[in-house]
Amino acid sequence: MQWASSKSPADPAILVPMSAARRTKPSERFLKALAPYEQVLVVTHDNPDPDAVAAGWALVRLVRERLDKKAHLLGCGAITRAENRHMVTLLEPPLELVRGLSLPAGAAVVLVDCQSPGQQHVFVREDVPVAAVIDHHEPHGHRPRAAYRDVRPAVAASATIAASYLRDEKVEPGERLATALLFAIRTETRGSETHYSRLDRTVFRWLTDRANPSQIAEIESAPLARHYYGDLILALQSTFTYDDAAFCLLPRAGGPEMVGEVADLLIRSEDLWRVFCGAVVREDLLVSVRTERKEDDAAELARRTLAGLGEAGGHRRRAGGRIPGVGPKIGEDLENDLRNRWLEACGVDRHRGRRLVPRREIVENL
16 A cells, blocks of 8 residues: 655644543543544554554554544564464454555554564654554653553553453454454463453453354464474574573574564473573564563563663563664674673573583484
Protein backbone atom coordinates (compact mmCIF):
# COMPACT_ATOMS: atom_id res chain seq x y z
CA MET A 1 0.00 0.00 0.00
CA GLN A 2 1.25 3.52 -0.88
CA TRP A 3 0.80 6.35 1.55
CA ALA A 4 0.74 10.07 0.74
CA SER A 5 3.10 12.28 2.70
CA SER A 6 1.38 14.79 4.96
CA LYS A 7 1.47 16.43 8.36
CA SER A 8 -0.65 15.28 11.29
CA PRO A 9 -3.67 17.27 12.57
CA ALA A 10 -2.73 20.60 14.12
CA ASP A 11 -3.73 19.63 17.63
CA PRO A 12 -4.09 15.86 18.00
CA ALA A 13 -3.60 15.70 21.78
CA ILE A 14 -6.59 14.73 23.87
CA LEU A 15 -5.61 14.98 27.52
CA VAL A 16 -8.17 13.54 29.95
CA PRO A 17 -8.31 15.11 33.47
CA MET A 18 -7.51 12.66 36.24
CA SER A 19 -10.96 13.08 37.80
CA ALA A 20 -12.62 12.15 34.52
CA ALA A 21 -10.11 9.33 33.91
CA ARG A 22 -11.18 7.64 37.13
CA ARG A 23 -14.82 7.65 36.00
CA THR A 24 -14.22 6.21 32.54
CA LYS A 25 -12.93 2.87 31.33
CA PRO A 26 -9.55 2.69 29.55
CA SER A 27 -11.31 1.64 26.33
CA GLU A 28 -13.45 4.81 26.44
CA ARG A 29 -10.41 7.04 26.93
CA PHE A 30 -8.61 5.24 24.10
CA LEU A 31 -11.50 5.82 21.70
CA LYS A 32 -11.84 9.45 22.78
CA ALA A 33 -8.16 10.08 22.03
CA LEU A 34 -8.66 8.78 18.48
CA ALA A 35 -11.97 10.48 17.78
CA PRO A 36 -10.52 13.64 16.06
CA TYR A 37 -8.62 11.65 13.44
CA GLU A 38 -9.80 10.56 10.01
CA GLN A 39 -8.05 7.17 10.11
CA VAL A 40 -5.89 5.10 12.45
CA LEU A 41 -2.59 3.28 11.85
CA VAL A 42 -1.93 0.61 14.46
CA VAL A 43 1.83 -0.07 14.35
CA THR A 44 3.58 -3.14 15.79
CA HIS A 45 7.28 -3.65 16.43
CA ASP A 46 9.45 -5.01 13.62
CA ASN A 47 9.17 -8.75 12.98
CA PRO A 48 5.86 -8.83 14.88
CA ASP A 49 5.17 -11.72 17.23
CA PRO A 50 1.72 -13.17 18.07
CA ASP A 51 1.17 -10.71 20.92
CA ALA A 52 1.78 -7.66 18.71
CA VAL A 53 -0.28 -9.05 15.83
CA ALA A 54 -3.27 -10.13 17.94
CA ALA A 55 -3.32 -6.98 20.08
CA GLY A 56 -3.06 -4.77 16.99
CA TRP A 57 -5.81 -6.74 15.25
CA ALA A 58 -8.11 -6.25 18.26
CA LEU A 59 -7.49 -2.49 18.28
CA VAL A 60 -8.22 -2.27 14.55
CA ARG A 61 -11.49 -4.17 15.11
CA LEU A 62 -12.41 -1.82 17.98
CA VAL A 63 -11.74 1.35 15.99
CA ARG A 64 -13.71 0.12 13.00
CA GLU A 65 -16.66 -1.01 15.10
CA ARG A 66 -16.94 1.86 17.58
CA LEU A 67 -15.56 4.85 15.65
CA ASP A 68 -16.49 3.73 12.13
CA LYS A 69 -13.08 4.87 10.88
CA LYS A 70 -10.55 3.36 8.52
CA ALA A 71 -7.92 1.45 10.49
CA HIS A 72 -4.83 -0.42 9.30
CA LEU A 73 -2.49 -2.83 11.09
CA LEU A 74 1.12 -2.23 10.01
CA GLY A 75 4.42 -3.92 10.75
CA CYS A 76 7.88 -4.10 9.27
CA GLY A 77 10.37 -6.90 8.67
CA ALA A 78 9.37 -10.56 8.49
CA ILE A 79 7.64 -13.29 10.46
CA THR A 80 9.97 -16.27 10.61
CA ARG A 81 9.09 -18.48 13.56
CA ALA A 82 7.11 -21.48 12.33
CA GLU A 83 4.23 -21.12 14.79
CA ASN A 84 3.90 -17.41 14.11
CA ARG A 85 3.89 -17.90 10.34
CA HIS A 86 1.29 -20.63 10.69
CA MET A 87 -0.89 -18.39 12.88
CA VAL A 88 -0.87 -15.65 10.23
CA THR A 89 -1.59 -18.12 7.43
CA LEU A 90 -4.39 -19.87 9.28
CA LEU A 91 -6.15 -16.92 10.94
CA GLU A 92 -5.44 -14.24 8.29
CA PRO A 93 -5.08 -11.10 10.45
CA PRO A 94 -5.30 -7.79 8.52
CA LEU A 95 -1.53 -7.28 8.86
CA GLU A 96 0.42 -5.33 6.25
CA LEU A 97 4.21 -5.72 6.34
CA VAL A 98 5.74 -2.58 4.82
CA ARG A 99 9.29 -1.34 4.24
CA GLY A 100 8.50 2.27 4.99
CA LEU A 101 5.77 4.86 4.67
CA SER A 102 4.86 8.47 5.34
CA LEU A 103 2.08 9.51 7.65
CA PRO A 104 -1.17 10.11 5.72
CA ALA A 105 -3.23 13.25 6.26
CA GLY A 106 -5.45 13.06 9.30
CA ALA A 107 -4.02 9.75 10.53
CA ALA A 108 -3.39 8.73 14.13
CA VAL A 109 -0.49 6.44 15.02
CA VAL A 110 -1.10 3.85 17.74
CA LEU A 111 1.97 1.93 18.91
CA VAL A 112 1.17 -1.53 20.22
CA ASP A 113 3.60 -3.80 22.09
CA CYS A 114 6.63 -1.76 20.97
CA GLN A 115 7.74 0.80 23.53
CA SER A 116 10.52 -1.43 24.87
CA PRO A 117 13.95 0.11 24.00
CA GLY A 118 15.15 -3.00 22.19
CA GLN A 119 12.22 -2.97 19.77
CA GLN A 120 12.00 -1.01 16.52
CA HIS A 121 9.00 -0.03 14.41
CA VAL A 122 8.35 1.52 11.02
CA PHE A 123 8.18 5.10 12.37
CA VAL A 124 11.05 4.83 14.85
CA ARG A 125 13.43 7.01 12.81
CA GLU A 126 10.81 9.65 11.99
CA ASP A 127 9.49 12.45 14.19
CA VAL A 128 5.92 11.22 13.96
CA PRO A 129 3.42 12.22 16.67
CA VAL A 130 1.93 9.26 18.49
CA ALA A 131 -1.72 9.34 19.53
CA ALA A 132 -1.70 6.26 21.78
CA VAL A 133 0.56 3.56 23.22
CA ILE A 134 -0.70 0.13 24.34
CA ASP A 135 1.95 -2.11 25.88
CA HIS A 136 2.87 -4.44 28.72
CA HIS A 137 6.64 -3.86 28.72
CA GLU A 138 8.35 -2.04 31.57
CA PRO A 139 9.16 1.46 30.25
CA HIS A 140 12.85 2.41 30.27
CA GLY A 141 14.76 5.24 28.64
CA HIS A 142 13.12 7.35 25.95
CA ARG A 143 9.35 6.99 25.69
CA PRO A 144 7.36 8.38 22.76
CA ARG A 145 5.02 11.18 23.79
CA ALA A 146 1.40 10.21 23.40
CA ALA A 147 -1.98 11.70 24.26
CA TYR A 148 -3.08 8.33 25.63
CA ARG A 149 -0.96 5.64 27.28
CA ASP A 150 -2.00 2.29 28.70
CA VAL A 151 1.18 0.52 29.84
CA ARG A 152 0.74 -2.30 32.36
CA PRO A 153 3.93 -4.26 33.14
CA ALA A 154 2.04 -6.49 35.58
CA VAL A 155 -0.13 -7.83 32.75
CA ALA A 156 1.25 -10.79 30.81
CA ALA A 157 0.44 -9.63 27.28
CA SER A 158 -0.56 -6.61 25.25
CA ALA A 159 -3.21 -8.92 23.81
CA THR A 160 -4.82 -9.05 27.25
CA ILE A 161 -5.17 -5.26 27.35
CA ALA A 162 -6.56 -5.06 23.82
CA ALA A 163 -8.98 -7.94 24.40
CA SER A 164 -10.24 -6.25 27.57
CA TYR A 165 -11.10 -3.20 25.45
CA LEU A 166 -13.25 -5.38 23.19
CA ARG A 167 -14.94 -6.99 26.16
CA ASP A 168 -15.61 -3.66 27.90
CA GLU A 169 -17.01 -2.12 24.71
CA LYS A 170 -19.10 -5.25 24.03
CA VAL A 171 -17.43 -5.87 20.68
CA GLU A 172 -17.40 -9.56 19.81
CA PRO A 173 -13.98 -10.60 18.43
CA GLY A 174 -15.22 -13.50 16.34
CA GLU A 175 -13.56 -16.91 16.33
CA ARG A 176 -10.40 -16.08 14.37
CA LEU A 177 -9.46 -12.98 16.39
CA ALA A 178 -10.34 -14.69 19.68
CA THR A 179 -8.09 -17.59 18.71
CA ALA A 180 -5.23 -15.22 17.87
CA LEU A 181 -5.62 -13.35 21.17
CA LEU A 182 -5.74 -16.55 23.20
CA PHE A 183 -2.67 -17.97 21.43
CA ALA A 184 -0.83 -14.67 22.01
CA ILE A 185 -1.45 -14.79 25.76
CA ARG A 186 -0.31 -18.43 25.84
CA THR A 187 2.95 -17.55 24.08
CA GLU A 188 3.67 -14.65 26.43
CA THR A 189 3.13 -16.77 29.52
CA ARG A 190 4.62 -19.97 28.08
CA GLY A 191 1.65 -21.83 29.57
CA SER A 192 2.79 -21.06 33.13
CA GLU A 193 -0.14 -20.10 35.33
CA THR A 194 2.14 -18.21 37.72
CA HIS A 195 2.74 -15.52 35.09
CA TYR A 196 -0.93 -14.56 34.80
CA SER A 197 -2.37 -11.41 36.41
CA ARG A 198 -6.01 -11.22 37.50
CA LEU A 199 -6.89 -9.44 34.24
CA ASP A 200 -5.08 -12.11 32.21
CA ARG A 201 -7.14 -14.82 33.91
CA THR A 202 -10.41 -12.99 33.35
CA VAL A 203 -9.70 -12.25 29.69
CA PHE A 204 -8.36 -15.78 29.14
CA ARG A 205 -11.69 -17.24 30.27
CA TRP A 206 -13.63 -14.75 28.13
CA LEU A 207 -11.60 -15.68 25.04
CA THR A 208 -11.73 -19.43 25.71
CA ASP A 209 -15.47 -19.46 25.09
CA ARG A 210 -14.93 -17.76 21.70
CA ALA A 211 -11.71 -19.29 20.36
CA ASN A 212 -11.11 -22.47 18.36
CA PRO A 213 -8.93 -24.86 20.41
CA SER A 214 -8.28 -27.08 17.39
CA GLN A 215 -6.69 -24.16 15.54
CA ILE A 216 -4.50 -23.33 18.53
CA ALA A 217 -3.29 -26.95 18.61
CA GLU A 218 -2.59 -26.77 14.88
CA ILE A 219 -0.59 -23.55 15.29
CA GLU A 220 1.45 -24.97 18.15
CA SER A 221 2.43 -27.98 16.03
CA ALA A 222 3.32 -25.95 12.94
CA PRO A 223 5.63 -27.64 10.39
CA LEU A 224 9.29 -26.67 10.70
CA ALA A 225 11.59 -25.67 7.86
CA ARG A 226 14.57 -27.95 7.23
CA HIS A 227 17.11 -25.21 8.11
CA TYR A 228 15.60 -24.98 11.60
CA TYR A 229 17.26 -28.24 12.62
CA GLY A 230 20.66 -27.11 11.36
CA ASP A 231 20.36 -23.81 13.24
CA LEU A 232 19.35 -25.67 16.38
CA ILE A 233 22.28 -28.12 16.24
CA LEU A 234 24.78 -25.28 15.75
CA ALA A 235 23.21 -23.36 18.62
CA LEU A 236 23.49 -26.29 21.04
CA GLN A 237 27.09 -26.91 19.97
CA SER A 238 27.88 -23.24 20.65
CA THR A 239 26.39 -23.10 24.15
CA PHE A 240 28.75 -22.87 27.14
CA THR A 241 27.70 -23.13 30.78
CA TYR A 242 29.21 -21.38 33.81
CA ASP A 243 27.70 -22.74 37.02
CA ASP A 244 23.97 -22.14 36.50
CA ALA A 245 24.39 -19.58 33.69
CA ALA A 246 24.54 -20.30 29.95
CA PHE A 247 26.07 -18.21 27.17
CA CYS A 248 25.33 -18.89 23.50
CA LEU A 249 26.17 -16.97 20.35
CA LEU A 250 24.50 -18.66 17.40
CA PRO A 251 26.75 -19.05 14.33
CA ARG A 252 23.67 -18.35 12.21
CA ALA A 253 19.94 -17.74 12.60
CA GLY A 254 17.24 -18.12 9.99
CA GLY A 255 15.42 -15.15 11.53
CA PRO A 256 15.24 -13.00 14.65
CA GLU A 257 12.83 -15.33 16.43
CA MET A 258 15.36 -18.20 16.42
CA VAL A 259 17.31 -16.37 19.12
CA GLY A 260 14.37 -16.35 21.50
CA GLU A 261 13.43 -19.91 20.63
CA VAL A 262 16.89 -21.21 21.58
CA ALA A 263 16.79 -19.20 24.82
CA ASP A 264 13.40 -20.71 25.67
CA LEU A 265 14.78 -24.20 25.06
CA LEU A 266 17.95 -23.71 27.10
CA ILE A 267 16.21 -22.26 30.16
CA ARG A 268 14.28 -25.52 30.45
CA SER A 269 17.51 -27.35 31.37
CA GLU A 270 17.25 -28.63 34.93
CA ASP A 271 20.56 -27.08 35.99
CA LEU A 272 20.43 -23.75 34.12
CA TRP A 273 18.78 -20.71 35.70
CA ARG A 274 20.09 -17.83 33.57
CA VAL A 275 20.48 -17.85 29.77
CA PHE A 276 22.00 -15.39 27.28
CA CYS A 277 21.54 -16.02 23.53
CA GLY A 278 22.58 -13.84 20.63
CA ALA A 279 22.88 -13.93 16.86
CA VAL A 280 23.55 -11.50 14.03
CA VAL A 281 20.47 -10.88 11.91
CA ARG A 282 20.85 -8.39 9.06
CA GLU A 283 23.95 -6.65 10.53
CA ASP A 284 22.45 -6.27 14.04
CA LEU A 285 23.17 -8.49 17.02
CA LEU A 286 19.85 -9.58 18.54
CA VAL A 287 19.83 -10.85 22.12
CA SER A 288 17.41 -12.86 24.26
CA VAL A 289 17.80 -13.29 28.01
CA ARG A 290 15.91 -15.68 30.28
CA THR A 291 16.02 -16.29 34.03
CA GLU A 292 14.14 -18.56 36.42
CA ARG A 293 15.74 -17.22 39.61
CA LYS A 294 13.20 -15.35 41.76
CA GLU A 295 15.75 -12.74 42.81
CA ASP A 296 16.74 -11.96 39.20
CA ASP A 297 15.25 -9.54 36.69
CA ALA A 298 15.89 -10.57 33.08
CA ALA A 299 15.42 -7.02 31.79
CA GLU A 300 18.01 -5.71 34.24
CA LEU A 301 20.46 -8.52 33.37
CA ALA A 302 20.06 -7.63 29.68
CA ARG A 303 20.55 -3.90 30.28
CA ARG A 304 23.67 -4.47 32.37
CA THR A 305 25.15 -6.77 29.73
CA LEU A 306 24.46 -4.40 26.83
CA ALA A 307 25.15 -1.11 28.65
CA GLY A 308 26.92 1.30 26.27
CA LEU A 309 26.64 -1.18 23.38
CA GLY A 310 22.93 -1.25 22.58
CA GLU A 311 19.42 -1.22 23.99
CA ALA A 312 17.56 -3.78 26.09
CA GLY A 313 14.25 -4.24 27.86
CA GLY A 314 11.56 -6.74 28.72
CA HIS A 315 10.18 -8.49 31.77
CA ARG A 316 11.41 -10.17 34.95
CA ARG A 317 11.69 -13.60 33.34
CA ARG A 318 12.15 -12.79 29.63
CA ALA A 319 14.00 -9.91 28.00
CA GLY A 320 15.70 -8.95 24.79
CA GLY A 321 18.06 -6.42 23.28
CA ARG A 322 19.83 -5.23 20.18
CA ILE A 323 23.32 -4.01 19.28
CA PRO A 324 23.08 -2.23 15.91
CA GLY A 325 25.65 -2.39 13.12
CA VAL A 326 27.70 -5.34 14.35
CA GLY A 327 28.28 -6.61 10.83
CA PRO A 328 27.89 -9.97 9.16
CA LYS A 329 29.75 -11.77 11.97
CA ILE A 330 30.49 -11.31 15.67
CA GLY A 331 34.14 -10.48 16.26
CA GLU A 332 36.17 -12.32 18.88
CA ASP A 333 36.65 -9.15 20.97
CA LEU A 334 32.92 -8.47 21.11
CA GLU A 335 32.19 -12.10 21.94
CA ASN A 336 34.63 -12.06 24.86
CA ASP A 337 33.31 -8.70 26.05
CA LEU A 338 29.71 -9.92 26.02
CA ARG A 339 30.64 -13.15 27.80
CA ASN A 340 32.46 -11.25 30.55
CA ARG A 341 29.63 -8.73 30.90
CA TRP A 342 27.03 -11.50 31.12
CA LEU A 343 28.91 -13.44 33.77
CA GLU A 344 29.52 -10.26 35.78
CA ALA A 345 25.82 -9.37 35.59
CA CYS A 346 25.00 -12.87 36.84
CA GLY A 347 27.57 -12.63 39.64
CA VAL A 348 29.46 -15.66 38.32
CA ASP A 349 33.25 -15.70 38.66
CA ARG A 350 34.88 -16.18 35.28
CA HIS A 351 36.25 -19.67 34.85
CA ARG A 352 36.58 -22.10 32.03
CA GLY A 353 33.13 -22.84 30.68
CA ARG A 354 31.81 -26.25 29.81
CA ARG A 355 30.11 -27.05 26.54
CA LEU A 356 26.47 -27.95 26.94
CA VAL A 357 27.15 -30.81 24.49
CA PRO A 358 30.70 -32.12 25.03
CA ARG A 359 32.95 -31.86 21.98
CA ARG A 360 33.80 -35.58 22.11
CA GLU A 361 30.11 -36.47 21.72
CA ILE A 362 29.88 -34.15 18.74
CA VAL A 363 32.96 -35.63 17.07
CA GLU A 364 32.17 -39.27 17.87
CA ASN A 365 28.75 -39.03 16.28
CA LEU A 366 29.72 -37.24 13.08
